Amino acid sequence: MADYRNHPRIVPARPDIAAAHLEGQVDAERFVDPVDMQTTAGVTSIRRAPQDDAEMDQQLLFGEVFAALEERDGWAWGYSRHDGYVGYVDMAALSQPVDAVTHRVSALRTYLFSEPDLKSAPHCLLSMNAKIASGEKQGRFIRAGHHGWVFEGHLVPLDHAAPDFVAIAERFEGAPYLWGGKESLGLDCSGLVQTSLEAAGIRVFRDSAVQEGEFAERWTNMGVEAPRQRGDIVFWKGHVGIMVSETDLIHANATFMETKIEPVAETERRAVASGLPATSVVRLTDYEPA
Missing domain, CATH: 2.30.30 (SH3 type barrels.)
Structure with a gap:
């Protein structure tokens, strides 16, 4: 498996500009120190391009910090301090100075x-x-x-940890599916995992491909054939869900366009039919809340 740390969505570098901490690691015309700005909208998008209708890959919630590397035409390009996600943010949703959140x-x-x-x-x-x-x-x-x-x-x-991240995930049942979302008004598969774990004091990256690499490094890969239990994280290529029991899974998915609990056998049947069987099952053993 490729090193998840090199995934382009969490490496703040373009051919013309990159974050100063990457100097000597990537090629760029110039390296700059970020300017931290705080999200003052309820939620705002991190987009792939500096335009309102560009694809949204991630969201910033109120109070989260965006490290801006470039400001141009009302857009900031940089990365989220929360999870490193890179993209463009409408500067109308950002402000300075940054208040220390509690x-x-x-x-x-x-x-x-x-x-x-x-x-x-x-x-x-x-x-x-x-x-x-x-x-x-x-x-x-x-x-x-x-x-x-x-x-x-x-x-x-801020340091409070909910005792059961699966119970947090279950609260999102019925929430609509939204690519790049991480809130109950709309979220996707990796957003559900990231949001639920954060509420339990466990900070993880976003994007299922990045999460699979990170989780395999931090916790225990049980193997796709092993019996599953509540709290196991199941990965497919491009998808991820959380076991709520030995047989049922909760996942935000495009099949139903909502967050749904269903027998994992049904999820796997569809995945196999699409040529995308499960790739790993990770159990969060001995984790330390962030």
Whole structure:
């Protein structure tokens, strides 16, 4: 298996420009230090090209940091500090300076209100794992820096780890499929895995091909023929899902265009019919939450 660290989606380099830390490793006309900018929209896209209708490969959630290497025509090119994903971000969704975040959203989604009052106008929706710099408390609301107020019951400290990442994944059942998404309003297979694990304190890369290499290095490859159990991660070429029992799998998939729990035998039947049988099954043994 090729080294997942060299996957182009997590290597911030183009022929004309690359991140300074890659000097001596890649060829580029110039190497620059990134300028960190913080996501101040509820969610924004990391796109393959600097245009609104370009394909979305990943998302940035509120509070996440984007390391900008180039700014041009209202777009920043660089990479996510959260998982290294490279692409273009609309600068209208980014701001400086970067606030040190302290809490993250534990609900599937919650509102960022303009005032500490449930009747006040909401600014936007925040999705699970969105991050805030907490300030004063008024009643049941916490100030999110200078951006607004969030219901305290939907926040946990940044280092909080949910005890069961599979239970987190199950909360997304029925969420629509969206290529490049990682929130309950739309997500894809690797987005579901990344989001669920982050809620449990486990930070991983995005993209199933990158995840398969990373997981095989960090945890135990059980082999595709071995009996499976709840929490096993199953990989196919271009796809990934989470076992919720010995027989059933949850995955965000394009077959149903939603996040669905189904017998893994059915998933594998379709995959084999397409010439894409399972490639690995990884068990997260002895992991240390990030």
